[in-house]
Amino acid sequence: MSLDLFTVEFGTINNDQRYSAITSFAQAQPTESNRHDFKSIWANDTIKDVAAFANTFGGILVIGVEKNQTDQTARVAGVASASELTTGIASAIATNISPTPPYDIMECHDPTDPTKRFCVVRVRSDGRLYLVTKKDISSPVWVRNADQTIRADAAQLRGMIEREKQSLDSDNQALPFRRSKLLFDDMPIGIRHIGWPAGSWQVSETFLKLSLVPTEMKVVSLDGLEEQRFRTLVRRYNRRIGQTSGSDVASDADNRSADFYEYRWLHKKLDYESRWRITSDLGIAHVTQIAEDGQWSIMDVVSYVALLLTIGGSWWKSLGYYGEGILFAELSISNLQLREGSRGQFQGLFDPWKGGHGIEGDAVLVNKTSKDQASSIVKINSASMHENFPYVVTTVMNGLLRSLGHAVIVAEFKKSLRVIFNQMEA
Numbered sequence: 001m002s003l004d005l006f007t008v009e010f011g012t013i014n015n016d017q018r019y020s021a022i023t024s025f026a027q028a029q030p031t032e033s034n035r036h037d038f039k040s041i042w043a044n045d046t047i048k049d050v051a052a053f054a055n056t057f058g059g060i061l062v063i064g065v066e067k068n069q070t071d072q073t074a075r076v077a078g079v080a081s082a083s084e085l086t087t088g089i090a091s092a093i094a095t096n097i098s099p100t101p102p103y104d105i106m107e108c109h110d111p112t113d114p115t116k117r118f119c120v121v122r123v124r125s126d127g128r129l130y131l132v133t134k135k136d137i138s139s140p141v142w143v144r145n146a147d148q149t150i151r152a153d154a155a156q157l158r159g160m161i162e163r164e165k166q167s168l169d170s171d172n173q174a175l176p177f178r179r180s181k182l183l184f185d186d187m188p189i190g191i192r193h194i195g196w197p198a199g200s201w202q203v204s205e206t207f208l209k210l211s212l213v214p215t216e217m218k219v220v221s222l223d224g225l226e227e228q229r230f231r232t233l234v235r236r237y238n239r240r241i242g243q244t245s246g247s248d249v250a251s252d253a254d255n256r257s258a259d260f261y262e263y264r265w266l267h268k269k270l271d272y273e274s275r276w277r278i279t280s281d282l283g284i285a286h287v288t289q290i291a292e293d294g295q296w297s298i299m300d301v302v303s304y305v306a307l308l309l310t311i312g313g314s315w316w317k318s319l320g321y322y323g324e325g326i327l328f329a330e331l332s333i334s335n336l337q338l339r340e341g342s343r344g345q346f347q348g349l350f351d352p353w354k355g356g357h358g359i360e361g362d363a364v365l366v367n368k369t370s371k372d373q374a375s376s377i378v379k380i381n382s383a384s385m386h387e388n389f390p391y392v393v394t395t396v397m398n399g400l401l402r403s404l405g406h407a408v409i410v411a412e413f414k415k416s417l418r419v420i421f422n423q424m425e426a
Contacts, residue, residue: 002028005060005120006035010106011320018108022118026065026074032147035059040066041079042089042119047096047134052142052149053123054101054130055160059144063089064118078109078116085119087386090322093121094383096134100324102126102216129164180328180377183211184285187262187275191289196266196273197253204273206291208304209330212284212312212380216323222280227254227261229318233311234263234276239354241265241274272350276311282321284312292349296336298397299348299358302417305329305396306389307352313385322382327392331374331400338366357420363412367405374403390417 002024003017013021025036032038034057037049042063053059063085067074079085086107094100102124110116131140141152141160152160187209190201220226231254235242244250249269255262262277274288286308290296309327316322339349345358376399384392394417398408 005062005122010104010120010122013106015108016111018106018120019111019118022062022065022108022120023076025062026067026076030067030072030074032067033059034144034146037061037147037149038065038067038074039063040077042085042092044134045137047092048132048137048139048142049149050093050101050103050121050123051097051130051132052144054097054103054125054128055142055152056125056144058123058125060123061121062118063121064116076118078113078118080115081117082115085117087317089119089121091383091387094322094324094381095387096132098131098133099128100322100381101128101130102323104320105322106320127163129160179213179281179283180211180326183213183277183279183283184209184287184330187277187285187287189273189275189287189289191271191273193266193271193273196251196268197255197264204289204291205332205334206289206296206336207330207332208288208290208301210286210304210308211328212308212325213328214282214316214321214323214325215379216321218282218319218321219280220282220319222256222259222261222278226278227256227263230261230276230278230311230315231263233314237307237310238274238352240267240350240352243354270350278315282316282319284308284315286311289350290331290333291336294335294337295339295349296333297339297349298346298364298401300350300352301331301400302359302393302397302420303348303351303353303357305393306421309380309385309389309392313382316382324379324381325385327378327380327396329374329376329396329400331404332372333374333404334372338370340366355420359420360412360416363409363416364401365407365409367407370405371403374400376400376403389421390414393417 003021005021005025036059039046049061064078065074066077086105104122107119139151141157142149143152143156189204189207191204193201235245250267252265259280260277265274272289277285344361347358376396378395380392394410394413401408
C-alpha cells in the first residue's frame with residue numbers, strides 16, 4: 001500500500017519509503033492539478049507556485065519529477081546534487097513570501113544513487129493572503145487554476161482580501177504572544193540552593209527569560225530520544241554547560257511532564273542556575289541567572305539570545321518546522337550594575353560561549369539612571385534565524401536596552417555582532 005503524500009507524517013518514514021511514495025504518486029497522478037505540481041528542479045520562479053497553493057486550496061510541489069505538457073507520464077529523474085536541498089528551499093520560501101505560509105518539507109534520494117535527490121513541499125491554506133516579494137517576479141499575488149499557477153485578477157484579489165479579514169480573529173493573532181509569555185512563567189530561577197534540585201531555594205529577583213514559539217500550531221511527540229536530542233544541543237552550543245557537565249563544578253537534572261521536557265543546570269560554586277525547556281507544541285524556553293558579583297553584562301544577554309536562536313532553530317529543523325515564530329525576552333536586573341568593561345567593549349561576565357567576546361563601546365549609549373525591568377518581542381522565520389542573526393539579535397537587544405533607558409546604535413551594534421558571529425563560526 002503506497003503512502004499518501006497529502007497526509008503522511010514526513011518525519012515517520014525513512015528514505016526508501018519517501019522515494020517509493022514519490023514514485024508511486026508520479027505514476028498514479030501523472031497529470032498536474034490544482035492540488036499538485038511537478039518540478040524538475042527548484043527554479044527562480046518556483047516560489048510563486050508555493051504562494052499560489054497557499055492562496056488557493058493548498059497542495060504539494062514535488063521537486064525532482066519532470067512532466068511537460070505533452071508528456072503522458074511523469075519522469076522521476078531527481079535533482080543532481082551531492083548536498084541536501086531542504087535548507088535552500090526553506091530559505092527561499094521564508095525570504096520571498098510574506099508572511100511565511102504554513103508548510104511541511106521532506107527530502108530523499110534515489111536508493112541506488114544518493115546524488116539524485118527529491119523534495120516534497122506540502123503547502124497548507126489558512127485564509128491569509130500570501131504575497132511574493134521577490135523583485136524579479138512580475139506579480140505579488142498568485143493563485144492556482146487547474147494545473148497552472150496564474151496571476152490573481154482583481155476579482156480574485158478582492159475575494160482573498162475579504163477572506164483574510166474574516167479569518168483574522170484577534171484572539172488567534174494574540175495567541176502566540178500569550179504562549180511565549182506563559183511558556184516561562186512557571187520556570188523561576190533560584191538562589192541560595194540547598195539540596196538542589198529538590199531542596200530549598202529562594203526565588204531570584206534577577207534573571208533573563210527567553211521563549212521561542214511557532215506562530216503555527218504544531219504538535220510533536222516528546223519521548224526519551226527527543227529529550228536526548230535537545231539535551232545534546234544545549235550541551236553542544238552552551239560551552240559552559242558542555243564543559244562542566246559531569247564535573248564537580250556543576251550539577252544537572254531532568255524535569256518533565258506530559259507536555260514538556262526541561263533540562264536544568266546549576267553552577268554550584270557560583271550558585272548560577274539555568275533552565276531549558278521544550279514543549280509538545282514546539283515551544284522553547286530558556287531561563288537563566290544574569291547576575292555575577294553584583295553586575296550584569298550586555299554581552300552575556302547577547303550570548304543567551306543567540307544560543308536560544310541557534311538551539312531552537314536546530315531543534316525546529318530536526319522536526320521539519322520552517323515557519324514563522326515569536327521570540328520574547330524579559331530581563332530583570334534589580335540592584336545590579338552594568339559591566340561597562342575594558343578595552344572600550346561591553347564584555348561578558350559569566351560568558352556562556354567562553355569566547356571572551358565583547359560589544360564595541362560605541363554601539364550603546366548608556367543612561368546612568370536606568371530602569372530595572374525590560375522586555376522585547378520580535379517576529380522571526382527560518383531565514384532570519386539561520387541567515388540574519390545580527391539583525392534578529394540586534395532587534396531583541398534594542399528592545400531590551402531601550403526598555404531600561406539605554407539606546408542602541410543599530411548599525412554599530414550589528415557590525416559588532418557580525419564580527420563576533422564570524423569568529424564563532426571560524
